[in-house]
Amino acid sequence: MADIQLSVEDLRKTFHPGLFESPIEVLKGLSFDVRRAEIFGFLGPNGAGKTTTIKAITELIYPDSGSISVCGLPHTSLEAKRKIGFMTESPYVYSHLTGREFLRFCAELLGVVRSQQEDRISRVLDDVGMAASGDRKMGAYSKGMLQRVAFGQALLGDPKLLILDEPMSGLDPIGRRDVRDMILRQAAAGVTVFFSSHIIPDVEALCDRVAIVVDGRVRAVGTVRDLVSREADRYEVTFAGVSPEELSTRLLAHHVGSGEAWVRVSSEDRDALIRELADRGARLVSMNPMRATLEDLLMTHSEGVDR
Amino acid sequence: MRAIRAIAVNTFREAIRDRILYLFIGFAIVMVISTKLFGMLTVGDEAKIVKDIGLAAMQFFSMLIAVMMSMLLISREVDNRTVFNILAKPVRRWQFVLGKYLGLVAIVAANLLLITLVLVVMVLIYTGQFDPMLVFAAAMTMLEMSVLAAFATLFAVLTRPILGSLMTLAMFVVGHMSADLWMLTRQLPGTFTRAVIATVYYLVPNLERFNFRTEVVHDLPIPPAAVGWAVVYASACVGVLLFLAALRFQTKDLK
Numbered sequence: 001m002a003d004i005q006l007s008v009e010d011l012r013k014t015f016h017p018g019l020f021e022s023p024i025e026v027l028k029g030l031s032f033d034v035r036r037a038e039i040f041g042f043l044g045p046n047g048a049g050k051t052t053t054i055k056a057i058t059e060l061i062y063p064d065s066g067s068i069s070v071c072g073l074p075h076t077s078l079e080a081k082r083k084i085g086f087m088t089e090s091p092y093v094y095s096h097l098t099g100r101e102f103l104r105f106c107a108e109l110l111g112v113v114r115s116q117q118e119d120r121i122s123r124v125l126d127d128v129g130m131a132a133s134g135d136r137k138m139g140a141y142s143k144g145m146l147q148r149v150a151f152g153q154a155l156l157g158d159p160k161l162l163i164l165d166e167p168m169s170g171l172d173p174i175g176r177r178d179v180r181d182m183i184l185r186q187a188a189a190g191v192t193v194f195f196s197s198h199i200i201p202d203v204e205a206l207c208d209r210v211a212i213v214v215d216g217r218v219r220a221v222g223t224v225r226d227l228v229s230r231e232a233d234r235y236e237v238t239f240a241g242v243s244p245e246e247l248s249t250r251l252l253a254h255h256v257g258s259g260e261a262w263v264r265v266s267s268e269d270r271d272a273l274i275r276e277l278a279d280r281g282a283r284l285v286s287m288n289p290m291r292a293t294l295e296d297l298l299m300t301h302s303e304g305v306d307r
Numbered sequence: 308m309r310a311i312r313a314i315a316v317n318t319f320r321e322a323i324r325d326r327i328l329y330l331f332i333g334f335a336i337v338m339v340i341s342t343k344l345f346g347m348l349t350v351g352d353e354a355k356i357v358k359d360i361g362l363a364a365m366q367f368f369s370m371l372i373a374v375m376m377s378m379l380l381i382s383r384e385v386d387n388r389t390v391f392n393i394l395a396k397p398v399r400r401w402q403f404v405l406g407k408y409l410g411l412v413a414i415v416a417a418n419l420l421l422i423t424l425v426l427v428v429m430v431l432i433y434t435g436q437f438d439p440m441l442v443f444a445a446a447m448t449m450l451e452m453s454v455l456a457a458f459a460t461l462f463a464v465l466t467r468p469i470l471g472s473l474m475t476l477a478m479f480v481v482g483h484m485s486a487d488l489w490m491l492t493r494q495l496p497g498t499f500t501r502a503v504i505a506t507v508y509y510l511v512p513n514l515e516r517f518n519f520r521t522e523v524v525h526d527l528p529i530p531p532a533a534v535g536w537a538v539v540y541a542s543a544c545v546g547v548l549l550f551l552a553a554l555r556f557q558t559k560d561l562k
């Protein structure tokens with residue numbers, strides 16, 4: 001399909017750490033597709049296999065089986081690699097280079113036309129908010145600055161597909177917001193963004209679609225809205241004047257505090273509860289729908305998995 | 308081929324911005340200059356002694372720099388994962404290996420050039436004559452170092468950093484004992500030990516092929532064929548070693 005920018009199919013990888021250690025099966029048949037111009041989140045707990053998947057896509061490791069294609073091309077082809085901009089999990093940089101020298105080095109590796117190099121580097125430094133510090137040695141950069149330069153080198157080759165491994169982890173709130181803005185800007189310019197994260201709010205705030213990955217497999221894929229049911233399936237109700245024990249409506253949970261009672265009911269029993277409270281002359285204080293969150297979903301999928 | 312060049316240049320730049328390199332170069336130069344002391348302390352032709360010890364020091368320090376720098380420049384790039392940035396880009400793994408090797412060779416060459424200059428000037432002051440054969444000897448040392456750098460590159464992708472350096476060092480030592488090994492295979496009794504030593508003899512390049520020190524120091528004639536063979540031999544060794552390094556690195560999972 002023409003509008004699939006990244007396709008990963010039945011990826012498997014087992015690491016063999018050493019002669020006397022047991023092999024570790026990290027990817028157990030992992031599949032997903034990323035469509036053109038969407039922001040796709042790869043959400044999963046630590047150790048789920050996100051970085052391993054990304055390293056397979058960027059040819060830093062070789063999977064045991066499965067196939068990967070980038071814009072319809074085999075991921076190991078130079079053509080495919082030219083379309084990818086990649087940012088590693090933490091910034092790995094040369095402390096002997098300045099930010100600008102590092103980007104120059106990357107531009108050479110990418111084969112950026114020499115006459116355009118300096119313009120492009122300045123533009124990228126501007127894009128990531130590093131125009132003022134581009135000529136300082138990277139050894140003296142803060143984590144946030146390193147992350148920006150690392151983001152910059154990913155943009156340098158005008159990629160069609162951005163692959164970002166935990167782009168917001170380890171940053172302060174301002175840094176996270178800036179990275180989020182940078183991602184949104186790229187997406188608005190038509191770049192497909194694939195990023196991994198273990199932080200739910202980041203995924204909820206940014207993604208068009210999400211894959212939930214647990215223990216080396218994708219457990220669910222879809223828009224955040226599709227994944228968490230839009231209909232509330234439970235309600236929390238507080239009232240006064242009646243003890244929950246006296247009620248005949250089926251309750252999922254109940255509790256009595258400072259004169260008010262709190263109960264939880266399923267959505268089918270909601271109307272019955274309201275009627276019963278009215279019949280018994282209770283005073284309704286509040287009623288709130290409870291929606292399943294991405295977090296609930298992640299928890300559900302993580303149950304029974306050894307961590 | 309811009310990628311290879313860029314990797315080599317970055318490697319070279321990393322080395323010249325590292326203080327360690329200057330420490331070694333400083334040592335080497337002090338060593339070469341202090342050969343004058345040896346010359347005064349020993350009986351015999353002082354100029355010859357200066358040349359002899361100077362060339363030996365040149366070889367030794369070039370070897371040290373090749374071994375140390377390979378560890379700092381190749382292993383460190385893999386261990387620090389800066390290599391991720393390179394290999395996720397449209398760059399082949401063999402291009403990385405070759406770029407690293409060329410960067411390493413450039414560093415050794417730059418250092419060798421410096422030591423040669425010091426030695427030539429010293430001999431000039433000492434004898435009043437420019438001895439072009441010193442430059443020839445340095446060129447032959449460079450051939451030897453290009454083989455050693457290829458070993459260092461292979462071991463850097465094959466093993467852990469310290470181990471790789473030790474193995475390169477071992478190749479240097481064994482490579483200069485080739486003739487002795489050959490003698491050993493004649494004299495040792497057991498067929499097994501003999502087979503082991505013969506295997507080592509055939510596997511480790513004979514680095515004595517690049518040693519023209521005696522000829523240079525004593526103004527002996529140098530057979531052109533020996534020089535020609537040394538060049539061919541070095542090229543073949545470098546080719547095979549880099550091929551093996553690239554082959555191993557090609558399928559390596561990076562951590």
Ligand SMILES: Nc1ncnc2c1ncn2[C@@H]1O[C@H](COP(=O)(O)OP(=O)(O)O)[C@@H](O)[C@H]1O
Pocket residue numbers: 015016017024026044045046047048049050051052053561562
């Ligand atoms: N090179 C390796 N050798 C052995 N085990 C590894 C290697 N790389 C990753 N792992 C293991 O694979 C699992 C998944 O790791 P990773 O893909 O980094 O997870 P995530 O990025 O989702 O946190 C972890 O348990 C990790 O220990």
Ligand SMILES: [Mg+2]
Pocket residue numbers: 050051052089166
């Ligand atoms: Mg990870």
